[in-house]
Amino acid sequence: MIYFDNAATTRPYPEVLATYTEIASKIWGNPSSLHRLGNQAHRFLEASRKQVADLLGKDPQEIVFTSGGTEADNWIIKGVAFEKQNFGRHILISAVEHPAVAESAQWLVGQGFEVExxxxxxxxxxxxxxxxAQIRPDTILVSVMAxxxxxxxxxxxxxxxxxxEAWPKVSLHVDAVQALGKLDVSLFLPERVDFASFSAHKFHGLRGAGFAYLKKGKRLSPLLTGGGQEGERRSTTENLAGIGAMAKALRLSMEEREFVQERLAAIKSSLLQELAKYEDVELFSDLDGHSDxxxxxxxxxxxxxxxxxxLEAYDIFVSTTSACSAKAGKPAGTLIAMGIPGNRASSAVRLSFSRENTMAQVEQFLTTFKLIYQQTRKVR
Structure with a gap:
């Protein structure tokens, strides 16, 4: 099997699975309980928060655990809007945002906000x-994916x-779900960024865990209310095992980032070089300015x-657009925003790589692709 769909989700590190099992079986108290088991769970929760913060060069108080990137995006987009609505209702998002941002912003239009x-x-x-040129005195939020x-x-x-910098009252949110573990932190989390979203399963953690970065002093209206967890910012009993496993995954992915990126760059370069030789293949990604x-x-x-x-018939797994849009049959919205006609955008497939992919898999993919390409001659 060749798995080239790592932008959708990654295979967890074995060490991460072991950590999850150990925490779930040994530290199963509720972090909000006042007894000894609760105190043990709370200490572990805060140790995990500190580890995540240290790896990003941030303060532990600036890390809030969530169920993943979609929740973090929804919370930040809606939370900033309602927190700052008395100062303005104009929101800017890029034309190529993930649905978690784009649809949250669109929902706000129905609540009286203006989204551009x-x-x-x-x-x-x-x-x-x-x-x-689009920033206005009533702009309250800018959101862009890294x-x-x-x-x-x-x-x-x-x-x-x-x-x-000239607009200090405008909040800046970065959807960094696809960036963490791939890019240097300074490229997606400079000092001016106020909020950011992350998801564990994109860097070999487990699904159901993620976190939001909230710069100290910045306020958000809560999305979830109830027990007052996470400093009354995000109520619900914390997924302690998932959070601990996520902290482990983040440490491992950042420790090996440079080594893995060299491998991924070689894989991508080789594939681009070979695919460019086919007359009817159109490349939508590049090396320069793109993630490896x-x-x-x-x-x-x-x-x-x-x-x-x-490709699936040969046990090679890829994606069409984003995993969140593929089942809806939507063409790659990014390609449409780039000015590529729908009939060409609908041909797009995405290969996405991780630490587990090899040059041997690249050779096998190219051999299989050549066969499939020849079989599509009549359609082309």
Whole structure:
């Protein structure tokens, strides 16, 4: 089996699974309970929070645990809007955001907010000049993803942060779900960033755990109310085993980041070089300005799901667009925003790599792809 769908979810580290099992079986008290078992669980929760914060170079009080990136995105987008609505109702998001951000923002339109999209150029990068011109006195929030989940385009977060230095009252949120463990933290979490979203299963942790970064002094209206957990910012009993396992996964992924990125860059470079030799293959990703772990391409005239299932027959697993949009049959929204016509965008398939992929798998993929490409001659 060849698994090239790591942007959708990654295989957990074996050590992470072991950590989850150990915590769930040995530290099973409720962190909010006042007795000895509760105190033990609370100490472990705070130790995990400190480990995550230290790895990011942040304060533990700035880390709030969530169920994943979607919850963190929803909470930050809606929470900032309602917290700051008396100062303005204008929100800017990039035209290539994940549905967790885009649909949260669209929901706010029905609540009386104005949402405007920041356009991108033909490579999928935010247009910085247009962005600077779109900021208004009533703008309260800017939201942008660090690494695009469909084509791997890295957004210029430090440059956007510098533009916002002139607008200190505008909150900046970064969806960093696809960035953590792949990029240097300074590229997606510079000092000007106020909020950020993360998800454990994107860096070899477990599904159901994630966290939000909330810069000290910044306020959000809570999305979940109840028992007052997480400093009354996010009520619900914490997923202690998932959080501890996530802290372990983050440490491991950051320790090996540079080594793994060298391998992924070699894998992507080799694939790009070989795929470019096919007359009817269109490349939507590049090396320059893109993450090393995502490569998106298409065969002209062949729908992405056709190629996906053809590869699946050989035990090679890829994706069409983002995993969250694929089942809805939507073309890659990023490609549409880049100005690529729908018939070409619908051909897109995404290969996404991790520490477990090898050059031997690349060779096997290319051999299989050559066979499938020849079989699509009549369709093309």
């Amino acid at each position: 999209q920041i356009p991108v150029d033909k490579t999928g990068q935010v247009d910085l000049e247009r962005f600077a 690494v695009n989940n469909e084509i791997g385009r890295i957004q210029p977060i430090p440059e956007m942060a510098r533009i916002l 772990n995502i490569l998106t391409f298409g065969i002209k005239g062949v729908r992405g799901e056709v190629l996906l299932h053809a």
